[in-house]
Amino acid sequence: MKQTLKLFFLLFQLLTFAFAQDHIYSQFYNAPSYLNPALNGQFDGDLRVNMIYRNQWTGVPGSLNYFTLSTEYNVPQFGGGFGLLVTNSSEGTAYLKKLNISGLYSYSIDFDNAVLSFGLQAGFTRRRIDYNKLLFADQIDPVTGIIPGAVTDASLPVLNNKYFFDAGTGVNFILGDFMIGASAQHINKPNESFTGLRSTLPVRVNAHTSYRINLDPYSDDGNSVLIPSLVYYSQAKESSVSAGFQYKYRSVNAGLWYRSQQGVKGDALVVSLIFDIFIRKDYYDKVRFGVSHDATLSKLQYGSTAGTTEAALNYETTFPGRGGVGERNNRRSSSKRCYDFY
Structure with a gap:
């Protein structure tokens, strides 16, 4: 039995990594650095912190949980910003865990009504399986079931941790009310x-585009805005497309999205709701809270998966002594930034 279990785990590892794919967030606009490193530092404050959590297919045995934290420091004098991106995931009953910690750098070129941004991402990833949480045949009694406190005699693989260097890059271009960008992750194709x-x-390739439509032509503040967007993901032989829109009225943002996956007529319908709470408008300080839910449309069926839920919390602030609205508006051109599109 020991040899059988060992072979089983070796095959499991090979199959898992052969078809490994990154997760994607439905609230991609609340995880800008994860979507594209060129979006790092593209905001009007000094410091921005983004947190997003995804609980995928809550009704399916074996949790699929993902969490991303990004911290960005805006340095207009350098034409961009520096950031830190941390992503943690736990997948399936085998508790396949992944932790990535990466540094970010972006550089922007301003024009009269446009901005071109470039981004770099580099860091390290750790992957491991928590075998202590797995259940083996010798820990189960055929009559009573699971044996409390039983320790397995199975020979577990010695190599349980894998560390590797990981890198990515991206570009983003904004012209007036139009934004388009693309990024590539794992460009060094690490061995995991x-x-x-x-x-x-x-390699994971992302492409995204958005257009900002002002529905209130008599207001320059964008009190009523419609923002249609299209996001494309491709990795290995799998790809998906998310198409939809956000309607933003003052500090409330509601979104509706349809996501399709290669070989599947419909993957999910996504509904999102976001609230921006401005603390000090003169210093661009705000707190954003967002929640979304994916209703499964594929053969997995919503009743079996219970859908997917995401929650996001973002904070943006301006440091004291670094200027208010008047001074900050002189740091950059009048062109829009990525935050104007969500």
């Missing part, structure tokens, strides 16, 4: 195999 055999992490 536990076994010593080569199993590369496929």
Whole structure:
């Protein structure tokens, strides 16, 4: 039995990493650095902190949980910003865990009514399986079920941790009320195999575009705005497209999205609701809270998966002594930034 279990886990690891894919957020606009490193530092404050949590298919056994934290420091004098991106995930009953910590740098070129941004991302990833939370045959009694406190005699793989360097890059362009960008992650194609055999992490390509439509032509503040967007993801042989819109009225933002996946007629319908709470408008301080829910449309069926829920919390602030609205408006051109599109 020991040899059988060992073979099983080796096959499990190979299959897992051969088809490994990154998760995607439905609230991509509340995880800008995860979507594209070129969006790092593209805001009007000094410091921005984004947090987002995704609980996918809550009705399916084996949790699929994802969390991303990003911290960005805006340095207009350098034409961009510096940031830190931390992403943690736990997938399936085998508790496949992944932790990535990356540094971010972006640089922007301003024009009269446009801005071109470039971004770099580099860091390290750790992947591991928590075998202590797995249940083996010798821990189960055929009559009474699970044996409390039983310790398995299965020979577990010795190599349980894998560390590797990971890098990405991106570009973003805004012209007037139009924004388009693209990014590539895992461009170094790191080897993430536990076994010593080569199993590369496929490059993930993201492309996104948005257009801002002012529904109140008599107001320059954008009190009523419609923002249609399109987001494309591709990794290995899988791809997906999210199409939809956000309607923003003052500090309330409601969104509706349809996501399709390659080979699937419909993957999910997404509904989102976001609230911006401005603390000091003269210093661009605000707190944003967002929540969204994915209703599964594929063959998995919503009744079986219970859908997917996301929650996001963002904070943006201006440091004392670094100027209010008047001074900050002189730091950059009048062109819009990515935050104007969500």
